[in-house]
Amino acid sequence: MNKFDKIINRKNTNCCKWDLLGEDILPLWVADMDFEVCPPIKDALIEVASHGVYGYTLLPDSYYESFMDWQKKRNNWKIEKEWISFSPGIVPAINMLVRALTQTGDKVILQTPVYYPFYKAVINNGAQILKNPLKLVNHQYEMDFDDLEEKAKDPRACLLILCSPHNPVGRVWNKEELERLGNICIKNDVMVISDEIHSDLIYKGYKHIPFSSITKEFSEISISCLSPSKTFNIAGLQISTIVIPNSKIRTKFNNVLENNFLTMPNIFGVKAYEAAYKEGESWLEELMEYLSDNLEFLYEFIEKKLPKVKVIKPQGTYLVWLDFTELKLTKNELKELMLKKAKVFLDEGYIFGAEGEGYERINIACPRSILEEALNRIEKALNSIS
Ligand SMILES: Cc1ncc(COP(=O)(O)O)c(C=O)c1O
Known part of the structure; x- marks a missing residue:
């Protein structure tokens, strides 16, 4: 069996x-x-549990290293340690990012139909939704670039939330699609939150490309959200990683984390995270x-x-x-x-x-x-x- x-x-x-x-x-x-x-994840958790003391926990170097090694090996994405921030989850991070990076009434582009917490992340944090609906062509979804060109021109549009791979339509965006999207966003000063939580779950014949890894210019407008939580089914341990190469954007996000005292991980989460990326x-x-x-x-x-x-x-x-x-x-x-x-x-x-x-x-x-x-x-x- x-x-x-x-x-x-x-x-x-x-x-x-x-x-x-x-x-x-x-x-x-x-x-x-x-x-x-x-x-390896179960063993790591048993080891922490059997220690018997579960106090406040620091992020060890191995948290950063295990993530950087995983991304380098699987996606040839070279990440610097200082670009990395911890977050208990990606949905909380997206909420904090919308709050940190938009003014009331600014517009955030969503490629719909899309993961429903994105809508609330925009609305609950004072921004407005600008829809760039996906097109269904021959039983497969595609981005509508003509519509995106128009939407991105809106002077209030300042952020796009990319779901890559896309939940719920299951697309793994190819390089050409990501390049077109990134170039439109650069031209119109639109930052990109790239939610790549599903990026390890790719079927044969397809390849995930981290948006931020494509060019230096893309990395400068990007905020990438990653976690082993879907890949290894450890969402209940609440640990994820946000990668922000641009220091100005990163400072804004880190200030929100610090102001909310969200800098320390769950003691179990951090061990499971490392075990997943190192041995999973x-x-x-x-x-x-x-x-x-x-x-x-x-x-x-x-x-x-x-x-x-x-x-x-x-x-x-x-x-x-x-x-x-x-x-x-x-x-x-x-x-x-x-x-x-x-x-x-x-x-x-x-x-x-x-x-x-x-x-x-x-x-x-x-x-x-x-x-x-x-x-x-x-x-x-x-x-x-x-
Ligand atoms: C696209 C996407 N982002 C984020 C999440 C949830 O992330 P977290 O549990 O880290 O908040 C999910 C869960 O289904 C998801 O599909």
Whole structure:
């Protein structure tokens, strides 16, 4: 048996994914995997736990080194230690960045449909959203550069949040796309927050390119957000890394961190982070094979048994964007169908923006038997209404 086939009961563990909804609902929503962590992470955590003292914790040099080595090895991205800031999470960091880098009423460009906390990060921090919707061309999403040229010209546009790879549509942006985006942003004085939290989860045939690594000019306008939390499923340990080569932008961000006393990591998080980046790579390769097989399973199931549903094939991430628009259901009808009839909880497409209405995002990072059960339930529910 493959180790990723093992079912681990997460119910009644304060688990956000499994304990938020009723007992009978199968959850394939939030970006959280149902797999056990790789042994080096577990061992590192046991070592910290067995020490028995859990006081305030410093960021050791090995925190910086493990991250810089990982990025150099996997993406040939050479990062200097002084560019790195710690953050407990990427969503909190994006919120702090919007606050630090915009004035009230400034505009932040989002490429929609997109990860829903981006919307709140803009609005809750006094800025306005400027949408640059993605275009769906032959079952794959693309950036709309003509629209971006126009939006970036807006004198109040000062920031763009790039989701790379993109959640929920699964695109791994290629170099040409990133270059076009970066050049438009440079020309119009727009800074780029590049959220690369999913960048280790890339399928065969695709390559992640860190936005900041492309040219020196790109690095000067960029803020890159990274973490092993999706790759190794350690989001509950709350540790991430923000890379800001431009010293003026970095000072603004670090001031917010210091003013909020957010400079010290969780003692468990820092050890897990290092273990992941230093010793987790072979486990990650096995994970990607399992996820690829889950994807194939999903494609085949949908093609044979759910012909009205279309899959937007992801190039990275374990999140898959499913098109249910052929069913012509309202957003509430589709939600009811999933939750009440099928008794599965996927993320409703509309929460990613109006462009997502009629879509559902499914998380395939679970044992295949759970994925199969969820798809069987969806098939039964769809048959009951057709
Ligand atoms: C694009 C993206 N950014 C950030 C996060 C969450 O980051 P954090 O848990 O570090 O706040 C997620 C989680 O799903 C995500 O998909």
